[in-house]
Amino acid sequence: MAVRLYALTCGWLTAPRALFVEGAVGSLRVPVPVFVIDHPRGLVLFDSGLHRQLQDDPAARLGATAALFTTHFDPGDDVAARLAAAGFDIGGVRWLVNSHLHFDHAGGNVAVANATVVVQRREWQAAHDDASIAANGYVPADFDTGQPRLEVDGEHDLFGDGRVVCLPTYGHTPGHQSLLVRLDSGDTVLAADACYLRETLDELKLPSFAHDAGAMLSSLQRLRALAAVGTRIVYGHDPEAWTLMPQAPQAIG
Numbered sequence: 001m002a003v004r005l006y007a008l009t010c011g012w013l014t015a016p017r018a019l020f021v022e023g024a025v026g027s028l029r030v031p032v033p034v035f036v037i038d039h040p041r042g043l044v045l046f047d048s049g050l051h052r053q054l055q056d057d058p059a060a061r062l063g064a065t066a067a068l069f070t071t072h073f074d075p076g077d078d079v080a081a082r083l084a085a086a087g088f089d090i091g092g093v094r095w096l097v098n099s100h101l102h103f104d105h106a107g108g109n110v111a112v113a114n115a116t117v118v119v120q121r122r123e124w125q126a127a128h129d130d131a132s133i134a135a136n137g138y139v140p141a142d143f144d145t146g147q148p149r150l151e152v153d154g155e156h157d158l159f160g161d162g163r164v165v166c167l168p169t170y171g172h173t174p175g176h177q178s179l180l181v182r183l184d185s186g187d188t189v190l191a192a193d194a195c196y197l198r199e200t201l202d203e204l205k206l207p208s209f210a211h212d213a214g215a216m217l218s219s220l221q222r223l224r225a226l227a228a229v230g231t232r233i234v235y236g237h238d239p240e241a242w243t244l245m246p247q248a249p250q251a252i253g
């Protein structure tokens with residue numbers, strides 16, 4: 001049976017462009033992506049988008065971080081609503097893979113109640129260390145949601161068949177990971193915040209925020225090497241690439 005990949009747009013954020021490309025001016029409106037991977041042995045979600053409280057009161061949820069973003073997040077945009085509209089049962093999600101634990105990637109975790117959360121061990125540890133919580137802007141309420149957890153170290157093949165593989169892409173945060181999905185149409189890597197935009201990869205333009213810029217550059221080089229052998233790279237927050245992406249219920253591939 002085939003593995004299918006679907007894209008869900010779970011809101012948008014507007015922020016200073018410099019947050020995405022160091023030194024850039026103006027602002028940028030970016031999508032908040034969530035992905036569904038339908039594997040014969042279970043449904044996988046890659047990231048969960050924003051917490052529903054951001055529809056009403058972002059400042060109460062995010063504190064000072066809220067001042068950096070304008071949130072475009074309406075009823076129907078949250079992960080539960082988007083999944084239902086695409087014909088998926090959120091209660092049937094087996095694995096919830098978090099690229100990392102920032103508010104726009106793990107905010108919807110609470111809604112994915114029956115899944116096992118898959119996260120890099122070092123990301124989980126960083127998100128439960130007081131100094132690191134402050135430095136990296138984590139919101140523990142997003143991910144301290146009680147599901148069973150699989151903490152992995154580096155590469156992890158989710159089903160043991162090479163079709164859905166966590167790839168360590170550290171740097172944006174201490175334990176960021178991307179997800180390789182081996183589709184019949186070819187390999188696709190969901191880069192998430194290891195690579196915000198096309199220009200991040202093409203021109204190695206780092207954002208103004210990176211936990212470890214050197215590690216992030218190494219991760220970008222790894223993504224470049226994959227792209228060079230024909231792997232499709234899906235950027236984490238590229239508005240132009242995103243608008244060309246088929247949306248669920250239509251599959252990406």
Ligand SMILES: [Zn+2]
Nearest residue numbers: 100102172193
């Ligand atoms: Zn992030």
